[in-house]
Amino acid sequence: MKFAKKIYVALIFLFLYAPIGTLIVLSFNASKTRSKWGGFTVKWYVSLFQDETILQALGMTLLIALLSALAATVIGTISCVAMNNMKRRTRAVLMGVTNIPMLNADIVTGISLMLLFISFGLRFGFGTILLSHITFNIPYVILCIMPKMKQFNPSVYEAALDLGASHITAFFKVMLPDLAPGILSGFLMAFTMSLDDFIITHFTKGAGIDTLSTKIYTEVKKGIKPEMYALSTIIFVTVLVLLFLVNAAPDKKQDAVL
Amino acid sequence: MQKELIKLEHISKSFDGQMVLDDLSLNIHENEFMTLLGPSGCGKTTTLRILGGFVNPDTGKVIFDGADITNVPPNKRHLNTVFQKYALFTHMTIAENIAFGLKIKNKPKSYIDDKIKYALKLVNLEGYEKRMPDSLSGGQQQRIAIARAIVNEPKVLLLDEPLGALDLKLRQEMQYELIRMKNELGITFIYVTHDQEEALTMSDTIVVMNQGYIQQIGSPESIYNEPENAFVADFIGDSNIIAATMIQDKLVEILGARFACVDTGFGTKKPVDVVIRPEDVELVEPECGTIKGVVTHLIFKGVHYEMEVMANGFEWLVHSTVLSPVGKEVGIKVDPFNIQIMNKPESEDEEAIAIEI
Numbered sequence A: 001m002k003f004a005k006k007i008y009v010a011l012i013f014l015f016l017y018a019p020i021g022t023l024i025v026l027s028f029n030a031s032k033t034r035s036k037w038g039g040f041t042v043k044w045y046v047s048l049f050q051d052e053t054i055l056q057a058l059g060m061t062l063l064i065a066l067l068s069a070l071a072a073t074v075i076g077t078i079s080c081v082a083m084n085n086m087k088r089r090t091r092a093v094l095m096g097v098t099n100i101p102m103l104n105a106d107i108v109t110g111i112s113l114m115l116l117f118i119s120f121g122l123r124f125g126f127g128t129i130l131l132s133h134i135t136f137n138i139p140y141v142i143l144c145i146m147p148k149m150k151q152f153n154p155s156v157y158e159a160a161l162d163l164g165a166s167h168i169t170a171f172f173k174v175m176l177p178d179l180a181p182g183i184l185s186g187f188l189m190a191f192t193m194s195l196d197d198f199i200i201t202h203f204t205k206g207a208g209i210d211t212l213s214t215k216i217y218t219e220v221k222k223g224i225k226p227e228m229y230a231l232s233t234i235i236f237v238t239v240l241v242l243l244f245l246v247n248a249a250p251d252k253k254q255d256a257v258l
Numbered sequence B: 001m002q003k004e005l006i007k008l009e010h011i012s013k014s015f016d017g018q019m020v021l022d023d024l025s026l027n028i029h030e031n032e033f034m035t036l037l038g039p040s041g042c043g044k045t046t047t048l049r050i051l052g053g054f055v056n057p058d059t060g061k062v063i064f065d066g067a068d069i070t071n072v073p074p075n076k077r078h079l080n081t082v083f084q085k086y087a088l089f090t091h092m093t094i095a096e097n098i099a100f101g102l103k104i105k106n107k108p109k110s111y112i113d114d115k116i117k118y119a120l121k122l123v124n125l126e127g128y129e130k131r132m133p134d135s136l137s138g139g140q141q142q143r144i145a146i147a148r149a150i151v152n153e154p155k156v157l158l159l160d161e162p163l164g165a166l167d168l169k170l171r172q173e174m175q176y177e178l179i180r181m182k183n184e185l186g187i188t189f190i191y192v193t194h195d196q197e198e199a200l201t202m203s204d205t206i207v208v209m210n211q212g213y214i215q216q217i218g219s220p221e222s223i224y225n226e227p228e229n230a231f232v233a234d235f236i237g238d239s240n241i242i243a244a245t246m247i248q249d250k251l252v253e254i255l256g257a258r259f260a261c262v263d264t265g266f267g268t269k270k271p272v273d274v275v276i277r278p279e280d281v282e283l284v285e286p287e288c289g290t291i292k293g294v295v296t297h298l299i300f301k302g303v304h305y306e307m308e309v310m311a312n313g314f315e316w317l318v319h320s321t322v323l324s325p326v327g328k329e330v331g332i333k334v335d336p337f338n339i340q341i342m343n344k345p346e347s348e349d350e351e352a353i354a355i356e357i
Helices: A002-027 A043-048 A051-083 A088-101 A106-119 A126-151 A154-162 A167-198 A197-205 A212-222 A226-248 B044-052 B093-102 B107-121 B139-149 B168-185 B196-202 B219-224 B228-237
Strands: B004-013 B018-029 B031-037 B060-062 B081-083 B154-162 B190-193 B205-209 B211-220 B240-248 B250-255 B258-259 B270-276 B281-284 B291-300 B305-311 B314-320 B329-336 B338-341
Touching: A002 A226, A043 A226, A043 B168, A043 B329, A051 A088, A051 A126, A051 A167, A051 A212, A051 B314, A088 A126, A106 A197, A126 A167, A126 A197, A154 A167, A154 B081, A167 A226, A197 A212, A212 A226, B004 B044, B018 B044, B018 B060, B018 B190, B018 B211, B031 B044, B031 B196, B044 B081, B044 B154, B044 B305, B093 B139, B107 B139, B107 B168, B139 B154, B139 B168, B168 B190, B168 B196, B190 B196, B196 B219, B196 B270, B205 B219, B205 B228, B211 B219, B211 B228, B228 B240, B228 B270, B228 B338, B240 B314, B250 B270, B281 B305, B281 B314, B305 B329
Parallel strands: B031 B190, B031 B205, B081 B154, B154 B190
Antiparallel strands: B004 B018, B004 B060, B205 B211, B240 B250, B240 B270, B250 B258, B270 B338, B281 B329, B291 B305, B291 B329, B305 B314
């Protein structure tokens, strides 16, 4: 019975990770065809980092991920402070409203953002990608910070005021340090989500600009290049590391976010 | 009495249409240990929060040292609060916690260091500067909360059920500590609690509150010995509250028997309530008592025995160091001085209540 259980778990993990495993193996395959193992090599990684357009896309991805995560973290933190001071009913309704975009299909979010930008006459490019990434990141940030906010003892904030602190000082000196683990995991989560996004970016990017995921998509359409396996592997590992960080960020007493 | 320091004038406050304080006026003197005492929901904490500036009253004024501070925010008031759940800054060391208020006021470092030393000495926690709040016990955290408040040299210290989370032994110890600190500092303490014993032990003045009204203000002795209504009598300690008739001055009829008392001015043949503390009921030989009864219950309480005596249809609560076994026929005698006469309650909030603690 115990053995059967282990087999079962092994099978589940095999199904879950076989595709990614294949990808990783192929990224180290010296042979250009998928069907044959030509020996171990890192040449695809080397040529990947010599490709100008890919490096550009990488730079763009990181820039957008960083900026959108920062903006979403600031907006999300402020929203949490505001929501915490609302009446329970209002807060519950608002939490529900913020949760909807997370459950919404990416393609719907992508198309509606595209339509919105068109109707406002915005030019598609860096700005529209950034705006849409900030938009879909905010709910994740709020989701990460709100539990910390609920744990925060309002008397502590009042104690700071009582000792002469202004609201601003009390927020930065007393409330923010308490929320910090939540804010950090919110930031990392938003960064990961942005790094990882394809569909929404695809609909809001416009011509002449690419993030890694849209770049891979274009390249794959043209024909298989093993460099793309290498690139996908790198993205997978990066996201994996970030997710570990997100889970490690809040203190150990608290349940993990994911 | 010393000069008046704080005046609350006609304060009313309601939350979501529910009246919490109704036209409350109160004077607090310099160097006074005042306790706001009452069951939960009586408005005592709201009163304290109005003093601290965390709640704005709907109507009325808060006068502090002659100046109207009703609309002054908490960070501009010369009083400090010790919160119920300590509310220490958990990411700061003990020293940083205590220094918080002083740093905001831009005091020089040497001054701050001296103050930290002094405050830790006052609360008997010398050498704890580098510790983190989490590593301290509840009682120690509470002392740090007090130290953090008093280094700012407030004229008034507000304490919101500061001992509520501590165990009995520690609570009693801290009561003496608080009295000592107050005498050493020479400032006004305003203390909120629902624990009548705590109030009686520490206070100069007790304000008994219920349902947003002040029921009685007085010294612990007068509150205990001369409660003005059934609520106060019932809330402060155990008591026998019995419906009675005032026959004339200094004579009251309780359960059909006439007792001599010392109260005058209630009129003749007037229905009243009488309060007799259980320790004031004397059990004597049946023929020597004013009324006769039978002991129905007996519990050993440590310092004394607690007995219930059925007499003339009322179950009398009696505390005595002398044991009377269950079933024994006894006589009940009460010293005239120990019978406290009260007017019948005029409103619901003056009635005796079942206390849940």
